[in-house]
Amino acid sequence: MGMNVLRVLLAMALAPLASAEVKVAVLHPLLGDLAKRVGGGHVQVVDLIGAQGDPHRFEPSAKELRAAKGVQLYLVSGKGLEPYLPKLKGMVGKDRVVEVGKTLPTLKAEVLCEHGEHAHVHEEDDPHWWHSIDCWRRAARIVEKELSRVDPVNAAHYGASAKQVRKELGDLRLWTEKELSKVPKDHRVLATAHAAFAYFCNEHGWKMLPVQGLNREQVASPKFVTEVADAIRKEKVLAIFPEKRSNPKMLKTVAKGVGVKVGEALLADGGDSIDAMFRHNVEAIVAALGKK
Ligand SMILES: [Zn+2]
Structure with missing residues (x-):
């Protein structure tokens, strides 16, 4: 082995790992997947929330933030x-x-506020954009830009991997559409626990029928449950879907009352990866509502 080769090898061994160049912390269960895919070997992801975290309730502690140094x-x-x-x-x-x-497209949600006898409806931004594959394709570009801003040397790398991610997401969208087409048009209603699927339904021309409000903790009033039960009958809903990590008791009661089946639990606020969440949900929906 020549001296020069040895020197190069030694330099490589002593150099900091390329994977530690940019440290990115994520505070939503699916953003780590995107950051890893766009960042490739140049980014180290510090997952503060974890795949099982509930983004409606999570808040990083000062201790966790201090631990995420650099x-x-x-x-x-x-x-x-x-x-x-x-x-x-x-x-x-x-x-x-x-x-x-x-900067992603925003859907508005009508939120019912009940204070004792007084109740009113107001409009809020629906935060669940992660159920739109189109939003993810735009998000890949946003993450690419931000990584290139803090690490301009590797901008070309981020550009190339973001392009690849957008292509893969395009494939995911085609697969999703092909699968959902197995559900007859008049059964394209997604009856779920909390109102997490508006972006999904909007993207595929489905109707959303949630039994709860915008987050999992919101408990539906008896009046609201009755209205939902009526809507389920009117829309000829075949199945309603509970969600993972959430108590399906109320949903099962509604399903029993109306006489519809309970589908497999959907992933509403995260999962192991973007693809894993979509594939799980789409498969569960098609299994319950698709043509047999
Ligand atoms: Zn949610």
């Missing part, structure tokens, strides 16, 4: 999902916090 970017979902954002920005610097959902 993070250059904090990826959050945005659209009002994280009430702790001003606090986070104050702690880590607002330039480091990226609301991936901020």
